[in-house]
Amino acid sequence: MAKKTTILIPLIVLLFCCCSAREKWHTSTVIYFDTVCEIKIFGSSPQFRSSMEAVHGVFSKIETLFSPDSCELTSPEVLNLFRRALEIHKISGGAFDISIAPILKLWGFYERDYRVPSPGEIRRSLNRVGMTKIEAGEFEIRLPAGMEIDWGGIAKGYGIDLAAQTLRDLGILRGFINAGGDLYCWGSNPGDAAWKIGIKHPRQEGFLGVLSLTDEGAATTGDYQRFFIREGVRYHHVFDPQSGYPAHGKQSVTVAGPETTICDALATAVFISKQPDSILDFYPEYGAFIVDTEGRLSRAGREFTLRIYE
Amino acid sequence: MDRREFLHSILAAPVFSPLLTPPQSGFEHGAIHLISDRPRFDILPFLEKYRKFAGSGMNSFAFINPDTHSNDLAPVLSRNGWTAAGRPENARVVFSFHRLKQKSLPSATLVQNGRIVDIRSWLRAPLLRPHRESRPSSLLTIASFAGIYPAGKAGESVSLYMNGRKILQSPLNKNTTHIIPAKKGHIAVKIDRRRAWIQASPCPNKICTSTPPVSMAGERIICAPNHFLLEVQGRGVDTVIG
Numbered sequence: 001m002a003k004k005t006t007i008l009i010p011l012i013v014l015l016f017c018c019c020s021a022r023e024k025w026h027t028s029t030v031i032y033f034d035t036v037c038e039i040k041i042f043g044s045s046p047q048f049r050s051s052m053e054a055v056h057g058v059f060s061k062i063e064t065l066f067s068p069d070s071c072e073l074t075s076p077e078v079l080n081l082f083r084r085a086l087e088i089h090k091i092s093g094g095a096f097d098i099s100i101a102p103i104l105k106l107w108g109f110y111e112r113d114y115r116v117p118s119p120g121e122i123r124r125s126l127n128r129v130g131m132t133k134i135e136a137g138e139f140e141i142r143l144p145a146g147m148e149i150d151w152g153g154i155a156k157g158y159g160i161d162l163a164a165q166t167l168r169d170l171g172i173l174r175g176f177i178n179a180g181g182d183l184y185c186w187g188s189n190p191g192d193a194a195w196k197i198g199i200k201h202p203r204q205e206g207f208l209g210v211l212s213l214t215d216e217g218a219a220t221t222g223d224y225q226r227f228f229i230r231e232g233v234r235y236h237h238v239f240d241p242q243s244g245y246p247a248h249g250k251q252s253v254t255v256a257g258p259e260t261t262i263c264d265a266l267a268t269a270v271f272i273s274k275q276p277d278s279i280l281d282f283y284p285e286y287g288a289f290i291v292d293t294e295g296r297l298s299r300a301g302r303e304f305t306l307r308i309y310e
Numbered sequence: 311m312d313r314r315e316f317l318h319s320i321l322a323a324p325v326f327s328p329l330l331t332p333p334q335s336g337f338e339h340g341a342i343h344l345i346s347d348r349p350r351f352d353i354l355p356f357l358e359k360y361r362k363f364a365g366s367g368m369n370s371f372a373f374i375n376p377d378t379h380s381n382d383l384a385p386v387l388s389r390n391g392w393t394a395a396g397r398p399e400n401a402r403v404v405f406s407f408h409r410l411k412q413k414s415l416p417s418a419t420l421v422q423n424g425r426i427v428d429i430r431s432w433l434r435a436p437l438l439r440p441h442r443e444s445r446p447s448s449l450l451t452i453a454s455f456a457g458i459y460p461a462g463k464a465g466e467s468v469s470l471y472m473n474g475r476k477i478l479q480s481p482l483n484k485n486t487t488h489i490i491p492a493k494k495g496h497i498a499v500k501i502d503r504r505r506a507w508i509q510a511s512p513c514p515n516k517i518c519t520s521t522p523p524v525s526m527a528g529e530r531i532i533c534a535p536n537h538f539l540l541e542v543q544g545r546g547v548d549t550v551i552g
Contacts (some may be wrong), residue, residue, distance in 0.1 A: 195548050
């Protein structure tokens with residue numbers, strides 16, 4: 001019996017080594033949510049193939065579910081995400097509002113045909129903005145006439161969370177998904193440490209800093225991501241639902257925490273809100289890095305390690 | 311590209327066949343290197359071909375160094391369903407124009423993840439020749455896809471690869487010159503004031519030596535005839551957001 005074990009153990013070890021030796025890092029780039037999504041995972045080649053199929057499945061489903069043309073206001077996923085958005089809307093004192101679509105359209109951010117509307121036009125469009133005007137029943141969302149939902153501030157984060165969960169269920173223990181700046185990472189990086197996430201500086205070349213994350217997400221909202229300039233004034237895509245004008249006072253906000261869905265929405269909420277701390281008090285697991293219009297960096301909420309280069 | 315087309319491209323470019331690999335549908339970096347004095351006529355079929363591998367929505371463009379060629383190319387792209395992104399960081403495809411020191415026969419080279427997957431030379435591929443000139447040209451147009459344009463992060467070191475194998479890594483903050491043995495001579499890589507470039511190469515076209523210096527993580531200089539790749543490595547980050 002003892003003899004058998006002495007042969008068996010090295011055999012098992014050998015077998016284990018052979019199998020694990022075939023695991024390696026795989027990366028892939030796919031295009032969803034109108035942006036480039038980078039996926040990096042550790043696993044065998046068949047695992048990588050099934051992972052990519054799963055990511056394609058999740059992302060295309062989310063894209064269809066939350067596209068402005070085909071959004072089914074009765075689907076359970078849509079109802080669920082609407083409720084989560086509504087919660088952040090209330091906690092942020094109305095700063096985060098997914099019913100901002102009429103304002104984005106008015107300023108030309110949908111067609112990329114930008115213009116500065118008159119105050120009268122903005123007032124009229126604001127009548128059709130406000131999440132509390134939307135009736136959310138148990139089985140469907142009822143949109144008043146003229147109102148529209150822009151899922152852009154939350155759906156991408158939700159898609160990343162779903163895709164990451166699917167990959168973890170498939171047995172992928174290490175990896176990240178970065179969809180145009182919204183990210184979730186889990187396990188350890190190729191250097192067996194926490195993932196090092198560079199945060200782009202909103203005005204300069206290089207990074208604001210490098211964030212170390214594991215089993216966590218991050219998302220950035222910045223005035224440099226989509227904007228146009230008229231007569232020397234920068235008009236960006238993060239609108240204050242109270243004024244109907246681009247929110248001012250900040251250049252960028254990065255939020256990190258356990259769920260990318262929440263990071264995504266909180267980054268927008270904190271960018272618009274005048275009281276970031278009061279929002280983050282409700283989300284103790286989330287922390288924000290805020291760059292104001294003078295380029296000064298401040299923090300709010302939970303502490304995260306941010307390495308800053310000179 | 312189907313199998314037959316792929317074989318055709320191998321026949322069209324026997325010189326490079328050791329490097330040819332089938333195109334992948336998922337890739338990190340991709341680029342078309344087009345040698346032609348009239349990019350507005352010649353680049354579109356290659357862009358369309360590439361779009362198949364890059365997925366849908368691959369249709370916004372920008373120029374790194376806008377000049378007369380970009381003025382000619384932009385309307386052609388717009389007419390064919392491409393949209394101008396304005397700034398390179400917002401574009402899926404980024405064009406840059408480079409003057410060759412020596413004239414070269416027109417060709418198009420498809421590069422994915424630093425490997426040459428397809429080369430089309432006008433002379434050897436008569437099917438691709440309608441309305442194209444086969445006179446030597448002096449303009450190199452590089453169309454970079456997806457991750458190849460740096461996200462604005464300064465590099466930390468330079469890695470040099472020969473035949474797909476890493477041969478050397480050198481920090482960008484140390485001014486130095488590396489002499490690398492290559493086919494029929496040596497490649498000289500110069501690093502000075504956080505920028506790296508190829509100073510001399512024994513290759514016939516000197517595309518690599520006319521490529522501007524690189525300094526940002528992810529930027530690359532490729533010398534195809536020598537199977538040589540220079541890549542700038544980032545400052546220890548795994549990915550970038552923002």
